[in-house]
Amino acid sequence: MATFAARIKNGSKIQTVEVHATSAEDARLQAQRQGHVMSVKRRWSLSTAATLGRGDRAMLFQRLAAMIGSRVGTGEALRLLHDTFRGRISRVAGQLRQRIENGDSLVGAMEAVGPAAFPESTLAIIRTGSQAGNMAAALKEAVRFEQENEAIKKESAKGLMPTLGGFAAGVMTLLGTTLYVVPEMEASPMVQQMGAGQLPWVTLTSNILTWVAAISTFFVVLALVLTKVMRPIIPAAVDRLIIRIPFFKDVVLARKNYIAFYGLAILLRSGLRVEEALRLSRDSAERGQTKNDFAAALQAVRDGRPWPNAMTSLHPTDQAALGTSQDRSQVADSVEAIATQYRDIYRIRVEQLMPTAQLGAALFLTASGVVLFGAVILPLLQMTEAAMGGM
CATH class of the missing domain: 1.20.81.30 (Type II secretion system (T2SS), domain F)
Structure with missing residues (x-):
């Protein structure tokens, strides 16, 4: 949000007021409520940024x-x-x-x-x-x-970004070794002239690791495309796809579901009827399968059907817990328990993801070192041995 200085005329009095708005037009509309707007100018200042820790x-x-x-x-x-x-x-x-x-x-x-x-x-x-x-x-x-x-x-998430960074560094180092260093050494005239041919195990290991790194990179890129590119466009369809992928669904959707069900619990505890609480939750939820579930649950309530069964993304055990609740207070307790469950699942999955990514980064870095040794160091040793033998 930017800061604008608006000159306003009220009768014979002219004053300059400070207006915070997203655009000059928005600032003019706000200032018009205080009188006739003569001019609107933006004030450039770093200290006016609307940020809060x-x-x-x-x-x-x-x-x-x-x-x-x-x-x-x-x-x-x-x-x-x-x-x-x-x-x-x-x-x-x-x-x-x-x-x-x-x-x-x-x-x-x-x-x-x-x-x-x-x-x-x-x-x-x-x-x-x-x-x-x-x-x-x-x-x-x-x-x-x-x-x-x-x-x-x-x-x-403590250390998650460094871990993912290490994983990316491991993949890039391995691919750089197998796709650039190894072919360059094989094509080196000096190596060929000295007779230091490439060891078969180096070539085989290099090819296998290249495929492993490429497949790993493909799945990471696919996950980013699904969550960052496709989900904003067709959120419900992407959510239905993600729900079918174990582990990944908990990392991507659990935190969003926590927010949605936490809000529903607040509404129920405030004394609202279940129908009204579901309507407001539907209106407030982020676009996606959870929003659709709230809409289906609301329609089920209006039709006189059990609304938990209409929420298809809920686990059957959660549906059973909601279905056996006797009054609004128990429903609120069950909904809050589900929200807490999603929060804990998200934390657990991220905690499991970190050592896996760390292990993958370590393996790729180690593998690139082994291939680098076989592709560069051993040929150099062979060249040195051949040169000394010819003296």
Whole structure:
């Protein structure tokens, strides 16, 4: 979100106000609510970026929840935050207040400020909770959600990127050795002249490892294409495909399902009927199979059928747990247990993925070293031995 300076005329009075907006047109629309807009100019400043770290965001949510829960108006609460804090919290609170004064809801204002301050997953929890009519509780749940989410990242993803980087380095080193170094040594006139031919086991090992590395790279690229390219275009179809792939489905979908079911549990605990909670969860869920499942469950409730059975992506044991729940409180407990289960599954799968990737990286690096020794060092030794023998 950028900062604009708008010159506004009210009667004979002309003033310049600061407007935070996504574009000059948006800034003009906001400024028109305060009077006749004479001009709008963008202010370039690095300090106006609407960003919040997790700690600052938790502080903002906690203070805001406390004031809203005590019947302080949202606009007034944001004004107090803007006046009493400094730095990013003050700046973001001021931007939120401005959007609210221009007619936006708090959730709409957060969406306008952008994901650098309010990540989409956190915003989904607030949006879902606020639809139940209790914004203070929704903000507190967002803080709790972020804390648990951060714990997952620290516990399960610690060292994941270096591990995947090591795996990629191992594959590239191996392919560089087998596809470039070995052929270059075989074609070297000096090697051929000295009679240091390539050892058969080196060629065989090189060919086998090349295929292994190529196949591994293919599957990694395929996974990236499915999740980063195809899923945004046809999310439900890709989700149905991913669900059929053991292990991979837990890494890709478990965290998204955790967010969706966590939000459903919040709605049920707020006192909403199951039908209404499913409708709001359907509207808030990310596009994909889980969203379709919420839609199917909602239709099942309206038709008088057991709604857990309509959620085809749920494991049969989860369907059974939901189906035996007697009242809304038990349903909420079961849904929260399912959400927690998805969270734990995600953490476990990532923890299992790290040693596997580390082992693959070590094997590829070791294999490239062996091939490099057979392709380069042994021919050089043979050349040296032949040269000394001829003296």
